[in-house]
Amino acid sequence: MYIGTSKLTHTYWPGTPFAADALKNISFSVGQGTFTLLIGPSGSGKTTLIQHLNGLLKPSAGEVYFDGKKIGPDKAALLALRRRVGLVFQMPEDQFFSETVFDEIAYAPRNLGLDEKKVEERVNRAVAQVGLERSRLLDRHPFQLSAGQKRRVAIASVLSLEPEVLILDEPAAGLDPEGKGNLLNLLSSLNRAGKITIMVSTHHLDEIAALADNLVVLNEGGLVMSGKTKEILARGAELKELGLALPQVTGIMHELAARGLPVSTDIYSLSAACDEILQAKRADQR
């Protein structure tokens, strides 16, 4: 098991009248190098689950695994885990505290105790990874950047840990269409070219579903489905019942298929939809 959980349960405020199970008996795992989406309505436990994968919370019951080993309670092991599994929180630019973009990105490697030369190398690599190397913004104040730039700096400030796994919580929240598009390209290239295992928690499947190998679906703290993207998205009716929407393109393909056009319905991106429809139309003609 590369990264995952076994019978993980998390209870907030145990022993009080407010006690609530945020996670109930969750078992799942994903392989190295994969791209996984963690989906579910608000309050379904997504954020709690990914914090467990980073060893930030203590399980009330069950275990969390990374690289075949149980994520243990001892501090050294947790530190080692966090340098290999990076976590980008929701609205991560809210964590900015430094005077310059450079210091912000250097925070994590400095915490690792690296010398300044190595820190600088890591900052430069991280900035290049998120595609900001030519913008000469390392000396600027983080608050002066645009929304899209801030988000990328926030991601760079985790990439500077040089993690093998990158987990992101609603990474596109609050961005306009251009910012969103840039972000998805970044995640795709980190996964494909950078060989980083990616896990994204989100409740909007549009566009991003096309990048994902696996889907894990949570509802009210329980795991309701998990498997290949294609298998899960074929269960559109169940997803809809959970208040989740299929990607809009997929919806169009379903309608076309229902009207008798010979198209497959496991299509999640505009370009794939375009190819599929053209092929079907041509076949139709013959």
Place this chain on the structure above:
Amino acid sequence: MAALKTEIIIETRALCYSYAGAEEVPPAVAGIDLKVSRGEYLALLGVNGSGKTTLLKLLNALLIPSQGEVLVKGISTVEAERVQLVRQACGMIFQNPDNQIVATTVEEDIAFGLENMALPAAEIRRRVDQVAGRLGLTHLLRQPPHLLSGGEKQRTAIAGILAMQPACILMDEPTAMLDPAGRRDVLETVKELNKTEALAVVHVTHNPAEAAEANRIVVLEQGRIVADGKPGEILTDLKLLHGLKLQGTVAAELAHLLRQRGLNLPTAILQNRELVESLCISEPVS
């Protein structure tokens, strides 16, 4: 005959606004003439920083014009002694549901605006109960805000505005932080109010699917209006939208791709239904 029927709720004349200390850079709002009539549902589209939020704040007298003027029901927003009338006529919903709920329970939050209007307690009670019933919040009246879902928080905010019996509701990306179910919840509520109460709506959004629900779209760029028309005209004009780094609806984008690849499709495809319809009867590939 149209002139007879339509009542103008909001009118701006040569409206300009510059933020203090930023006089040299182009103004945030740079000469906007806009009229909003009773019962109109207007979507404001534009990238981050195009002046949408500033315009909204000017309409509610949260900002006072640097030049030009805003008239709400004929009252200029610079008339300080009548600003209460402007705010009562033009309520505002903000993006972050957490930062606009003032009180510690839902009912007290709905009552907040009415308390500011110094209405008698019995009248406040009557209006709170009526509005809560209308928006399906009755069972939540005693709940503290931090136990509500995002959609419920936004509906509470809408209820608080509605209780003041406004003529227009201004919304600044009200669904940006909600999951699909919460998003549907809020949009359906607002659409219904727009239809049955002839409430005018000004809705700032990035989401083309949301904008498609309006009956008029105004597109902003650098503080100016660059397009103004029906959703069927604006959201299918992909040359315009892409030039502004915006997107059309998924159906419009897909139709655009298919047209580029030689499929013969009408230009005015906005909704999925229209695309499916034309694909199932459309001409053969040329």
Place this chain on the structure above:
Amino acid sequence: MSGGISLGHYLPGNSFFHQLNPRIKVPSLVIILATLFAVTSFPALLTMIVLVFLMFRLARVPFRYLLKGLRPILYIALFALFIFLFFTKGGVVLFRLGPLTVESAGLWQGLFVITRLVTLVLFSLLLTLTTTPLSLTHGLGYFLKPLGRIGLPTEEVVMIMAIAMRFIPTLIEESQRLMRAQVSRGADFESGSIFRKAKNLVPLIVPLFVSAFRRADELAMAMEARGYRLGAKRTRLHEDVITATDWAVLLVVLVMLAASFYFKL
């Protein structure tokens, strides 16, 4: 997930004590506390204890909340007992410990003082367990009103306190989130010298302030957009009505106080 965070110890409920008007509850507590200091005999004090336990039963507060509420005063109580045991002389010598003696007067007085302290805390606990912080604020605000005459903005003070309470759960949640976010970037908030610890807190405190100011800004805007103006006349949804029951409760505690004086209990 801040479902369990609440200020003070308020326990939601619908009992007799939950429904009393805070404008009566607060002075009633003051009178009861005065009575506690007025009584000098063990039987009278025990009556008060029985009374407070009965009241807890009536308010349907589980017993463990009482223990939880008493925990903070445990050490003070033990310290007080120690002082009385060894330093109050009189009566029979109970036992000797080197040069120190424990005498019966010290034991009695120590027990009396501790019992009084515990009773006092229990009565106060009953108030905070059955009154939301918000209505407590409004209750206290009422007694601040006279200060309005000398120019103090009492209405605004109450509004500020009410909003602070509204945002405490939000800010607690936010600080937890920030702490975890920085820990996941390798921060260490636990080890090192005091100086080092303080320095390590910068990545926590700076963003917390930035966000608190942004929230304040947005909230001020939302309040203004809904017609809030400083110093303007406002009404309230929940008009503060003092019922016959409220007056009766006040009367009962006053009689208790008077009795304790008159009969020198």
